[in-house]
Amino acid sequence: MMTIAVSRRTMLTTLLAAGCCCCWGSTWAQTPSDPLPSWNEGAAKKSITDFVARVTTAGSSDFVPVPERIATFDNDGTLWAEQPIYFQIQFAFDRAKELAPQHPEWKTRQPFKALLAGDHKALAAQGEKALFEILRVTHTGMSTEAFTKDVTEWITTARHPRFKRLYTDLVYQPMLELLAYLRANGFKTFIVSGGTIEFMRAWTERVYGIPPEQVVGSSFETKYQFNDGNPRLMREPKIDFIDDKAGKPVGIGKFIGRRPVFAFGNSDGDQQMLEWTAAGNNARFMGLVHHTDAEREWAYDRNSHVGRLDKAWDEAVRRGWLVVDMKNDWKVIFPFEK
Amino acid sequence: MMTIAVSRRTMLTTLLAAGCCCCWGSTWAQTPSDPLPSWNEGAAKKSITDFVARVTTAGSSDFVPVPERIATFDNDGTLWAEQPIYFQIQFAFDRAKELAPQHPEWKTRQPFKALLAGDHKALAAQGEKALFEILRVTHTGMSTEAFTKDVTEWITTARHPRFKRLYTDLVYQPMLELLAYLRANGFKTFIVSGGTIEFMRAWTERVYGIPPEQVVGSSFETKYQFNDGNPRLMREPKIDFIDDKAGKPVGIGKFIGRRPVFAFGNSDGDQQMLEWTAAGNNARFMGLVHHTDAEREWAYDRNSHVGRLDKAWDEAVRRGWLVVDMKNDWKVIFPFEK
Numbered sequence: 001m002m003t004i005a006v007s008r009r010t011m012l013t014t015l016l017a018a019g020c021c022c023c024w025g026s027t028w029a030q031t032p033s034d035p036l037p038s039w040n041e042g043a044a045k046k047s048i049t050d051f052v053a054r055v056t057t058a059g060s061s062d063f064v065p066v067p068e069r070i071a072t073f074d075n076d077g078t079l080w081a082e083q084p085i086y087f088q089i090q091f092a093f094d095r096a097k098e099l100a101p102q103h104p105e106w107k108t109r110q111p112f113k114a115l116l117a118g119d120h121k122a123l124a125a126q127g128e129k130a131l132f133e134i135l136r137v138t139h140t141g142m143s144t145e146a147f148t149k150d151v152t153e154w155i156t157t158a159r160h161p162r163f164k165r166l167y168t169d170l171v172y173q174p175m176l177e178l179l180a181y182l183r184a185n186g187f188k189t190f191i192v193s194g195g196t197i198e199f200m201r202a203w204t205e206r207v208y209g210i211p212p213e214q215v216v217g218s219s220f221e222t223k224y225q226f227n228d229g230n231p232r233l234m235r236e237p238k239i240d241f242i243d244d245k246a247g248k249p250v251g252i253g254k255f256i257g258r259r260p261v262f263a264f265g266n267s268d269g270d271q272q273m274l275e276w277t278a279a280g281n282n283a284r285f286m287g288l289v290h291h292t293d294a295e296r297e298w299a300y301d302r303n304s305h306v307g308r309l310d311k312a313w314d315e316a317v318r319r320g321w322l323v324v325d326m327k328n329d330w331k332v333i334f335p336f337e338k
Numbered sequence: 339m340m341t342i343a344v345s346r347r348t349m350l351t352t353l354l355a356a357g358c359c360c361c362w363g364s365t366w367a368q369t370p371s372d373p374l375p376s377w378n379e380g381a382a383k384k385s386i387t388d389f390v391a392r393v394t395t396a397g398s399s400d401f402v403p404v405p406e407r408i409a410t411f412d413n414d415g416t417l418w419a420e421q422p423i424y425f426q427i428q429f430a431f432d433r434a435k436e437l438a439p440q441h442p443e444w445k446t447r448q449p450f451k452a453l454l455a456g457d458h459k460a461l462a463a464q465g466e467k468a469l470f471e472i473l474r475v476t477h478t479g480m481s482t483e484a485f486t487k488d489v490t491e492w493i494t495t496a497r498h499p500r501f502k503r504l505y506t507d508l509v510y511q512p513m514l515e516l517l518a519y520l521r522a523n524g525f526k527t528f529i530v531s532g533g534t535i536e537f538m539r540a541w542t543e544r545v546y547g548i549p550p551e552q553v554v555g556s557s558f559e560t561k562y563q564f565n566d567g568n569p570r571l572m573r574e575p576k577i578d579f580i581d582d583k584a585g586k587p588v589g590i591g592k593f594i595g596r597r598p599v600f601a602f603g604n605s606d607g608d609q610q611m612l613e614w615t616a617a618g619n620n621a622r623f624m625g626l627v628h629h630t631d632a633e634r635e636w637a638y639d640r641n642s643h644v645g646r647l648d649k650a651w652d653e654a655v656r657r658g659w660l661v662v663d664m665k666n667d668w669k670v671i672f673p674f675e676k
Contacts, residue, residue, distance in 0.1 A: 067549055144591055188551070201595045211405055212595030213526070213552075222591055224584040224610060231610070231617050233591045240592075246562040253482055253560055253571045254578075255593060257539045257550030272562055272569070279569050 035181040037331070038174040038338075044329040047322050048178065051285045055261065056185050062283035064261055066186040071262035072216075072252060072273060073179070075193035075200060077307035078266045078289050079208060081170040083298045084161070086306055088195050089131070091154050095138040103137075140220050140237040144198060147235055151202040165336065168207045172289075173335045175264075179208055187262065192216045192251055194244035194269055198235075216255040218243045244269045249276035261285065271312035274321060286321035288312060293327035296337070373519040375669070376512040376676075382667040385660050386516065389623045393599065394523050400621035402599055404524040409600035410554075410590060410611060411517070413531035413538060415645035416604045416627050417546060419508040421636045422499070424644055426533050427469070429492050433476040441475075478558050478575040482536060485573055489540040503674065506545050510627075511673045513602075517546055525600065530554045530589055532582035532607055536573075554593040556581045582607045587614035599623065609650035612659065624659035626650060631665035634675070 039045040055064040076082040096106075096115055106112030111130035114122035123130060139147065160167055179189050189210055191200060197217040204210045221236040243251040249272050252260065263270075263277040266289040274286040290309060291300050301309040316323050324330070332338055377383040393402040414420040434444075434453055444450030449468030452460035461468060477485065498505055517527050527548055529538060535555040542548045559574040581589040587610050590598065601608075601615040604627040612624040628647060629638050639647040654661050662668070670676055 067543065070551075190551075197592070197595065205405065213408075213528075213593065215595065219592060222588050224587045224614070226610075226613065229613075229617075231587065231614050233587060249562045249569065249571060250560050254535070254557060255551070257535065257553065272564075275564065275567075276562070276569050279567075 035184065036174065036177045038177055040329055040331050042329060044322055044324050048181075048285070048287075051262075051283065052181070052185050055283050064283065068258060068261065069182075069185070069187040070190065070256060070258050070260045071182050071187045071264075072190045072192040072256075072260040072277070073175070073263075074265040074267070074270045074273070075191050075195055075217075076266075077291065078264055078270070079171055079175050079179075079191070080167070081160075081172075081297060082306050083300070086195070087160075087167045087170075088199050090167075091151065091158070091199065092131075092134050092138045094154060094158055095150060096134050099137065136237045139196065139199075140235040143232040143234055144222060145232070147198055148202045151199055155203050163334075168203060169336055170334060171207060172330070173332045173338065174330045175289075176208065176335070178264075179210070182262065183209065188214065190214045190216060190256060190260075192243065192248050192263075192273060194218055194242070194247075196220065216243060216251045218247075246272050248273035252276065263287070264289070265312070266291070267307040267309050268312045269307075271315060274312065274316070278319065278321070286316070286319075287324060288316050288321065289324045289326060292325050293330075293333065296333045297326060299327075373522065374512065374515050376515055378667055378669050380667060382660055382662050386519075386623070386625075389600075389621065390519070390523050393621050402621065406596060406599065407520075407523070407525040408528065408594060408596050408598045409520050409525045410528045410530040410594075410598040410602075410615070411513070412603040412605070412608045412611070413529050413533055413555075414604075415629065416602055416608070417509055417513050417517075417529070418505070419498075419510075419635060420644050421638070424533070425505045425508075426537050428505075429489065429496070429537065430469075430472050430476045432492060432496055433488060434472050437475065474575045477534065477537075478573040481570040481572055482560060483570070485536055486540045489537055493541050501672075506541060507674055508672060509545060510668070511670045511676065512668045513627075514546065514673070516602075517548070520600065521547065526552065528552045528554060528594060528598075530581065530586050530601075530611060532556055532580070532585075534558065554581060554589045556585075584610050586611035590614065601625070602627070603650070604629070605645040605647050606650045607645075609653060612650065612654070616657065616659075624654070624657075625662060626654050626659065627662045627664060630663050631668075631671065634671045635664060637665075 036045055036048070054060055054062040057063060073079055076086050080087070093115060096112065100106050100112065100116055106116060111123055111126050111133055114126065115134065155168060156166065158167060159165060160170055163170060182189055191204060191210055191214065193200060195217050197215055197219045200215050200217055201212040204215055205212065219240040221238045221240040222233040223236050225232045225234055241247065241251065248270065252273065259280040260277045261280065261283065262285045263273050264287040265273060270288070278284050278286050288309065290313070291298050291307070293299060300307065301313065313323065326333065374383055374386065392398055392400040395401060411417055414424050418425070431453060434450065438444050438450065438454055444454060449461055449464050449471055452464065453472065493506060494504065496505060497503060498508055501508060520527055529542060529548055529552065531538060533555050535553055535557045538553050538555055539550040542553055543550065557578040559576045559578040560571040561574050563570045563572050579585065579589065586608065590611065597618040598615045599618065599621065600623045601611050602625040603611060608626070616622050616624050626647065628651070629636050629645070631637060638645065639651065651661065664671065
């Protein structure tokens with residue numbers, strides 16, 4: 001009975017996505033429409049649609065039952081841009097500047113002194129410890145609800161320095177289409193990102209259609225406080241989990257508990273997620289976004305300070321995983337180009 | 339557009355659950371059937387169906403949009419039995435005995451000596467450290483896949499000492515109906531249990547219809563090993579997270595990222611989950627299973643060594659949360675009674 005319900009559900013999901021109105025329980029005519037209009041015709045697009053057709057065709061030896069159709073996506077550089085610095089770091093910098101008037105001592109205390117002076121070189125020279133200190137004051141010490149409010153305010157107002165647009169305008173249109181296409185074919189889409197969970201959860205449902213419970217990421221510890229009937233989850237200045245590199249398969253195991261059959265990343269931080277995906281039985285799809293378009297977006301790979309694509313690229317080429325060439329494979333990069 | 343898709347999906351889900359065949363897009367006659375046939379008519383059942391009607395009626399001031407319909411259930415004592423000892427502990431004991439021939443030194447080493455001699459009193463006297471040692475040898479040191487295989491073998495063969503049935507036969511029929519009823523009304527059902535995640539994930543989809551990615555629980559750390567192209571997640575002898583008491587709201591925040599609108603437990607370990615649920619805005623439902631039926635199941639509460647129900651009971655009574663009286667509210671307890 002579960003099998004029947006599942007296969008009916010798939011039919012219906014496909015139907016809803018196609019926007020086709022017809023009689024349930026009998027045959028129907030499906031609207032012939034391109035599910036990936038922002039992808040140029042070619043090998044990249046074909047490899048995706050061929051894979052989805054194979055795993056969703058009942059009776060095919062590659063058929064994957066709906067509950068096992070797990071697709072995982074890195075976020076930074078895979079679903080949205082990550083230059084000139086990771087957007088969450090920009091949020092931390094902006095937020096620290098906003099908090100500065102309440103902390104006059106920051107004027108003479110590092111790393112805040114360098115941050116407030118706009119001296120990014122001096123800031124970078126202070127290394128990871130400095131970054132953690134800025135994350136600590138902007139990401140912890142408040143309730144989860146207060147933090148979500150901080151993120152929501154920033155994400156709906158702050159502008160990207162190059163494009164002068166909201167950061168959520170810098171999502172990749174072809175990837176939005178890919179997410180919707182997979183969901184229409186019975187896949188459950190997850191984010192598996194090095195960014196922190198609650199920074200993403202504040203907006204992923206609205207922007208990607210990915211609900212909070214399908215966001216896996218790095219996290220700070222939280223602590224439950226009862227507060228005389230007004231309970232809160234307080235964000236503690238202690239890292240709970242780093243969801244990057246070898247942490248990605250760990251995060252997938254912990255939060256999802258199934259191995260993905262479809263995984264997409266863009267950097268060496270995603271290599272282990274793709275390897276973990278590839279090592280499963282049956283049909284698998286592994287993809288990388290290669291940033292090759294300096295004009296419409298950015299061009300960077302082996303020597304980049306963010307989203308370095310080096311070892312994962314070599315492995316992808318060697319093992320025949322898809323490497324998307326943004327410049328040539330994507331008709332449109334950002335939704336606002338349409 | 340998302341709203342339309344969601345409300346259509348709800349209609350369809352309800353439809354599928356009702357087993358009603360009709361024309362999609364036009365009106366239909368819904369099969370009038372009782373979604374909770376194993377619940378006796380009365381205040382308990384009515385409080386559930388009234389709540390679901392209120393939060394799913396468009397235009398109602400208590401209406402909850404589908405994506406926010408999060409329902410969380412404790413497992414031990416709420417969805418299945420937990421006497422005479424938690425079933426996962428029984429698994430650990432059985433598994434340790436199975437492993438004993440490979441460890442002749444256990445005959446003289448505690449806590450194994452007491453376990454192998456069947457001396458549960460001596461075992462209990464050794465406290466939590468002894469229990470952790472038995473968990474360590476049975477739950478860690480292997481890959482996640484090997485552990486899932488161990489659990490699957492046990493759960494499909496081991497028999498409960500009193501009922502001489504599979505442990506998965508000792509799930510509560512009224513709760514299975516409640517899970518299905520909530521899902522048919524657009525709720526996403528989660529387990530939030532003190533038991534460990536991977537012990538539950540091995541069978542919750544088959545038994546409860548709850549997929550691995552909707553199981554929140556305690557966990558051991560895992561470590562990614564690449565092993566020359568044969569990657570594994572190895573289970574480490576280190577506790578990662580305890581999903582009990584104040585850990586339950588923390589686990590909900592971490593794994594789900596939304597506050598439940600519906601939560602069910604049975605013991606003081608669930609008190610904080612219910613408090614966290616209750617503190618949300620708008621309509622909320624909090625329930626406790628009270629074990630009152632020594633004949634068909636067990637009767638225990640304030641002084642029980644497992645599933646103690648004491649402070650949470652007092653709070654439930656004071657705040658008007660549902661306290662299910664198993665003996666009087668449930669027509670049938672286990673599916674095999676039908």
